[in-house]
Each structure stands twice: as C-alpha cells, then as structure tokens.
Amino acid sequence: MKRHIKYLSVWVLLISTLQTNGVSAHAVVTDYSLKLKPIHAQQADHIELTFNSKIELGLSQIFLVSKGDKHDLLTAEMGKKQGQIIIKVPALVAGEYAIRFKVFAADGHITEDVIHFTVS
Amino acid sequence: MAGIADFLDSLIGGFDLICYSLLMGGVFWGLFVLKPWQKDNNYNIELLNKTISLIYKGGFLLAAAQFFKIVLKVWLMTALLGRWPFPEFADTTQFIGGIIRTFFSILIAAYVYGILRNNAFSQKHWLIAIVVSLPLLISGAWLVHAAGRFDNRALLMTLTVFHQLGAAAWVGGVFQLGNVWILHKRQLISTDNWPFLLRNFSKFGMISVGFILVSGFPIAFQYIDSWDGLVGTGYGNLLMVKVVLLGLALGLAWLNRSAMLAFFRTRQTAALFGRVPHYVEAETLVLVILLFTAASLASQPPAIDISSLTASWQEVVNTFAPQIPQTTSPSHVALIAGEAGRVAIIDQVPSLAATEWSNYNHNIAGIFLTVMSFFAMLSYSHKLPFTKYWPLGFVGLGIFLFFRSDAETWPLGPIGFWESTFNNGEVLQHRIATLLVLVLGLFELTARITKNPDSKLPFVFPVLAAFGGLMLLTHSHVGFQAKSAFLIQVGHTTMGIFALILSCGRWLELKLDKPGKEIAGFTSVAALFLIGIVLMFYREPLY
Numbered sequence: 001m002k003r004h005i006k007y008l009s010v011w012v013l014l015i016s017t018l019q020t021n022g023v024s025a026h027a028v029v030t031d032y033s034l035k036l037k038p039i040h041a042q043q044a045d046h047i048e049l050t051f052n053s054k055i056e057l058g059l060s061q062i063f064l065v066s067k068g069d070k071h072d073l074l075t076a077e078m079g080k081k082q083g084q085i086i087i088k089v090p091a092l093v094a095g096e097y098a099i100r101f102k103v104f105a106a107d108g109h110i111t112e113d114v115i116h117f118t119v120s
Numbered sequence: 121m122a123g124i125a126d127f128l129d130s131l132i133g134g135f136d137l138i139c140y141s142l143l144m145g146g147v148f149w150g151l152f153v154l155k156p157w158q159k160d161n162n163y164n165i166e167l168l169n170k171t172i173s174l175i176y177k178g179g180f181l182l183a184a185a186q187f188f189k190i191v192l193k194v195w196l197m198t199a200l201l202g203r204w205p206f207p208e209f210a211d212t213t214q215f216i217g218g219i220i221r222t223f224f225s226i227l228i229a230a231y232v233y234g235i236l237r238n239n240a241f242s243q244k245h246w247l248i249a250i251v252v253s254l255p256l257l258i259s260g261a262w263l264v265h266a267a268g269r270f271d272n273r274a275l276l277m278t279l280t281v282f283h284q285l286g287a288a289a290w291v292g293g294v295f296q297l298g299n300v301w302i303l304h305k306r307q308l309i310s311t312d313n314w315p316f317l318l319r320n321f322s323k324f325g326m327i328s329v330g331f332i333l334v335s336g337f338p339i340a341f342q343y344i345d346s347w348d349g350l351v352g353t354g355y356g357n358l359l360m361v362k363v364v365l366l367g368l369a370l371g372l373a374w375l376n377r378s379a380m381l382a383f384f385r386t387r388q389t390a391a392l393f394g395r396v397p398h399y400v401e402a403e404t405l406v407l408v409i410l411l412f413t414a415a416s417l418a419s420q421p422p423a424i425d426i427s428s429l430t431a432s433w434q435e436v437v438n439t440f441a442p443q444i445p446q447t448t449s450p451s452h453v454a455l456i457a458g459e460a461g462r463v464a465i466i467d468q469v470p471s472l473a474a475t476e477w478s479n480y481n482h483n484i485a486g487i488f489l490t491v492m493s494f495f496a497m498l499s500y501s502h503k504l505p506f507t508k509y510w511p512l513g514f515v516g517l518g519i520f521l522f523f524r525s526d527a528e529t530w531p532l533g534p535i536g537f538w539e540s541t542f543n544n545g546e547v548l549q550h551r552i553a554t555l556l557v558l559v560l561g562l563f564e565l566t567a568r569i570t571k572n573p574d575s576k577l578p579f580v581f582p583v584l585a586a587f588g589g590l591m592l593l594t595h596s597h598v599g600f601q602a603k604s605a606f607l608i609q610v611g612h613t614t615m616g617i618f619a620l621i622l623s624c625g626r627w628l629e630l631k632l633d634k635p636g637k638e639i640a641g642f643t644s645v646a647a648l649f650l651i652g653i654v655l656m657f658y659r660e661p662l663y
Binding site: 027028030052053054056058059061065066067068069082083096097098100102104105106107108109110112114116 | 189193196197200201205208209211212213214263264265266267268269270418419421422425426464465466467
C-alpha cells in the first residue's frame with residue numbers, strides 16, 4: 001500500500017510543480033485619456049489610466065519609453081475616480097512614445113502592459 | 121531568478137486550493153459523511169486517525185502555502201521593481217490578509233491535531249472544528265480577486281468563498297475516499313466501510329456540486345456579459361475548460377454511483393471493489409487539474425473588462441481550420457534578424473520569420489504525434505511487433521523541441537542556457553516540456569518492451585501525460601496582445617483537455633479489466649491523435 005501512497009504523492013507533487021503564469025493578470029486598463037486627449041509637443045501634461053481593479057500605487061512603476069526603447073521613470077498619483085491613476089508627463093518632442101507600467105493590484109496580481117501614443 | 125518567482129507564484133494558487141480541500145473537505149467529510157459518533161457504523165480508530173491526519177496535514181500545508189505566497193510576492197516585486205517592497209507592501213490587503221489567513225490556518229490545524237484527534241468520535245468536537253474554521257473561511261474572502269473589484273465587491277467575495285467551499289467539500293471528499301480505499305486494501309478497516317462511505321459520499325457529493333453550480337453561475341454572469349466574452353476571451357475559455365473538466369469528473373462520479381447502487385441492489389462486488397477505486401483515482405486527477413485551472417482563471421482579466429479585445433467565434437473556429445502543415449522553416453539567421461524589431465516597444469516590427477518558425481515547430485510536432493498515435497493504434501492488433509516501439513517518437517520529438525522551442529537561446533541563439541531558463545518563465549516551461557517529452561518516451565518505451573508483468577513503469581506515461589496536460593492548460597505566451605494571446609491559448613487548452621483524457625484513459629486501461637480496459641485504451645490513443653491534429657493545423661498570429 002505504501003507504493004500507492006508513493007504514487008499519489010508523486011502525482012500531486014508533479015502536478016503541483018506545473019502551474020504556470022496566465023497570459024495577463026487580472027488588472028487591466030479599461031480606459032485612458034490618450035484616446036480623447038492627445039499629448040502635444042513641448043507641453044508638460046498628464047495621462048489618466050483607469051483600471052478595472054484597485055491599484056497599489058506605492059508598489060507600481062510607470063515608465064515613459066521613447067525612441068531606442070529608452071526608459072524614464074514617471075511619477076503618478078491616484079485620481080478621483082475608482083481605479084484611476086494620473087501620470088505626469090514632461091514636455092516631449094514630437095514622435096512615437098509608449099507608457100510601460102508594472103502595477104500591483106489589490107487582488108495580488110502584478111500586471112505589465114504597454115500603451116503606445118504619438119506626440120505631435 | 122524572476123522567472124522562477126513568477127512560475128512559483130502562479131503554481132502556489134493551485135497547491136493552496138488542494139490544501140484547502142484537504143482541510144475543509146476533510147472537516148465536511150467527518151461531519152456529513154463519516155459521522156463517527158453514530159454507533160452502528162463499524163469504524164475503527166485506524167480509519168479515524170488517518171481521516172484526521174489528512175485534515176491537519178492539509179491545514180498545516182495550507183498555512184505554509186499561504187505564507188510562501190507572501191514570500192513569493194516579496195521576491196517577485198523585488199525583482200520587478202528593483203527594490204525592497206516594504207514598508208508599502210505591509211499596508212496592502214494581500215499582506216495583512218495573507219498573514220491573518222496563515223494564522224487561522226494554523227489555528228484550525230492545531231485544533232484538529234491537538235483536540236479533535238483525541239476526541240475523534242465526538243460530534244461536539246467535529247462541530248467545534250467548523251466553528252474554529254470560520255475565521256479562516258471569512259478571512260479568505262479578502263484574498264480572492266473579487267476583493268480588488270469595484271462593482272458588487274461584497275457579493276462576489278461572498279459567492280467566491282461559497283464556490284471554493286463547495287469545491288473543497290467535493291475534492292476533499294474524493295481525497296478521503298482514496299484514503300478509505302488504501303486502508304481497505306491494507307485490510308486495516310472493515311470491508312463494509314467502503315460501500316457504506318461510498319453511498320454516504322454519493323449524496324454529499326451531489327449537494328457539493330449543486331453548491332458549486334449555484335455559487336458559480338452568478339460569478340460567471342458578473343464576469344462574462346456576452347457569448348463573445350465566453351467564446352472569445354481567455355477568461356471565458358478557461359471557464360469552459362473548467363466546465364469540461366467538471367463534466368469529466370461528474371462522468372466518473374456517475375460511474376461510481378451506478379456501481380454503488382448496483383452493489384446495494386445485487387450485492388455483486390466486482391464493480392465496487394474492482395473498478396470504482398480506479399474511477400476514484402481518475403476523478404482525483406481530473407479534480408486536481410480542475411483546481412489548478414481555477415487558480416489560473418483568477419489571473420485572467422474578466423471578459424467584461426476587455427470587450428474591445430474579444431475575438432469573434434469565427435476567429436476562434438478559424439484557429440482549428442484544417443490547413444496544409446508548414447514543413448519548411450525560415451532560417452535561423454532570418455529569425456534572429458527579425459527579433460530586435462519584434463521585441464522593440466517603439467518602432468515595433470512584426471516578424472514573419474518568428475511566426476513561421478513557430479508554425480513549423482507546432483506543425484512538425486503535430487506530424488510526430490499523429491504518426492505515433494497511428495502506430496500506437498496498430499500496436500493493439502499485435503500483428504506488427506515493430507509498432508510497439510511507437511514511443512520512440514517522443515524521443516525524436518524531445519530532441520526537435522530542444523533545438524527549436526526558443527531559438528534566441530542556447531544552443532541556437534546567443535542567450536545562455538541557464539540565463540534563459542531561470543530568467544524567463546516561458547523558456548522555463550519549454551525546457552520542462554522538452555525534458556518531459558524525452559522522459560515520457562524513454563519510460564514508455566521501456567514499459568512496453570519489459571518482460572516484467574508487475575512493472576510499475578507503464579504508470580509513468582499517464583502521470584507525465586497529465587503533467588503535460590496541465591502545462592498546456594496553463595501555458596502562457598508573454599508579449600502578445602490580449603486577443604492574439606487568447607487565440608494561441610484556445611488551441612493549447614483544447615490540447616490540454618485531450619492530454620488529460622489521454623492520461624486518464626491510459627491509467628484506466630492499465631487498471632481495469634476487459635471491456636473497460638479496451639474502451640479506455642482506445643479513448644486514450646484517440647486523444648493523442650486529436651492532439652496531433654490540432655498541432656498540425658496550428659497557425660500563430662503575426663506579431
């Protein structure tokens with residue numbers, strides 16, 4: 001019978017070691033201001049992101065990605081709406097950019113994603 | 121090491137649910153199935169000791185798993201943020217709730233170990249176990265993903281807790297049934313305990329499933345608001361996988377119930393003592409994988425939140441459309457040349473070579489499996505002796521995958537073997553899958569040519585096939601947009617279900633007598649064939 005227990009243990013152990021990460025985590029951006037309000041060149045501005053879940057801002061990082069995939073850390077604060085964060089963006093020259101974020105949601109999942117935008 | 125942390129972080133959710141089922145399902149088993157305080161049930165202390173031992177071990181393991189989850193989060197955040205996450209992490213619901221849940225897990229486990237174990241026949245002490253577990257149940261509500269939502273938060277948290285309880289009652293009960301069978305085979309308990317407890321559990325199991333469905337439907341309707349959301353998102357897809365697995369488990373449960381009812385009608389023991397234990401083993405496997413799928417589901421964004429990224433049903437059907445397999449590969453030079461543009465954030469350029477490289481890998485793997493399953497079917501005729509060497513195909517497939525899975529890494533690419541394996545969760549999965557396929561082939565080949573009738577080697581194949589199925593059900597492809605990722609996921613999850621059928625079929629083929637043996641064996645090989653077909657027609661989106 002010990003063999004059966006051994007088999008069962010091996011089963012559970014093997015199966016336990018093979019859970020993998022999901023394609024994306026639970027928190028996702030449901031809305032962002034860039035859709036309605038583009039960023040203009042040479043003007044400091046802000047971008048609003050709205051998530052479907054509560055975000056722990058102190059444990060999150062947001063980067064501005066510019067040509068050559070250069071990363072600059074941005075500062076952000078909580079917005080007035082639920083799940084909203086407001087990212088301060090410095091004055092930029094015209095071109096292609098992206099916001100890359102790693103956020104820790106209240107449900108414990110860490111989400112990484114990228115939003116592309118154009119400054120004109 | 122972030123890849124390992126990420127990998128462990130996602131697997132711990134399924135392990136947590138297994139421990140939770142051992143603990144809570146065990147307490148329910150004692151209260152509603154075993155009822156040891158009743159005088160006429162002929163239980164001995166051995167049965168009670170083993171029952172209670174499963175419960176407190178589950179509780180202590182749950183505490184360890186919960187604490188390890190916190191450690192993993194700290195590890196992962198340190199790796200991702202590049203700094204120590206405290207003091208901010210100490211203020212989060214996950215940290216506070218996790219510590220509280222760890223404490224309450226230890227509390228109930230300690231009660232079961234210290235008090236219930238010494239009063240195993242007392243109804244009062246079993247009832248107290250439920251009361252002592254209440255703080256654990258309630259504290260768990262703040263750790264489910266509904267806790268982070270804005271709409272109907274309290275309702276969703278409550279429903280999720282009830283859903284988990286229903287699942288724990290069923291799965292924990294099946295674990296206990298397995299335990300009863302082991303004790304029966306060791307002749308440590310009375311012969312009539314097995315049919316008696318099967319009958320008691322049959323009713324309780326149906327109530328548990330009812331509980332799962334009653335709490336699960338409203339959750340599903342909250343997170344999925346359309347047919348497209350069900351068919352065309354990762355969340356909907358994994359929910360459907362859960363439904364299919366639930367159907368498989370219920371099918372096996374129905375076989376158990378039919379055999380049990382027939383026994384009480386006719387007193388014929390063949391099915392109850394010959395087949396049912398093996399159905400219980402297969403049901404255990406399906407339910408364990410169901411728990412891991414449930415944990416994986418929690419990492420997916422709900423369909424209702426990504427309506428603009430939902431695939432249509434036509435796009436989903438198209439991923440399975442028959443096509444001529446791609447049998448020529450782009451060169452490694454062409455693939456590497458396109459990588460810089462493909463992985464760039466600004467000025468990203470989709471790589472046709474990368475897509476064709478992947479299509480070729482999947483399609484060739486499909487040809488391998490289809491041909492192997494064809495020879496496997498022929499081997500059952502016993503007229504062509506060479507066909508018993510069909511598992512050699514797995515060895516060839518393993519070598520093929522080793523060279524082709526991650527072209528940017530060693531041996532073909534510039535990234536070193538260890539660096540790529542331990543820093544990228546996806547590469548780690550591919551490495552494990554490659555090793556798995558190689559080991560699978562070698563073991564199964566040895567098992568089929570061995571002259572030893574008592575060899576345990578044949579059981580390695582179904583165990584590793586289940587392991588592979590689990591990988592497919594939870595396989596991730598980082599770097600895709602949500603819709604592309606889903607269209608890849610849907611093929612992988614379909615193959616994952618077939619892999620599980622392959623595993624259960626082969627397990628039952630090895631355990632059952634004719635005619636069940638042959639039916640199970642054919643089903644198993646047919647599932648392998650279908651995996652091959654899905655792979656042969658696989659097409660990856662351009663990215």
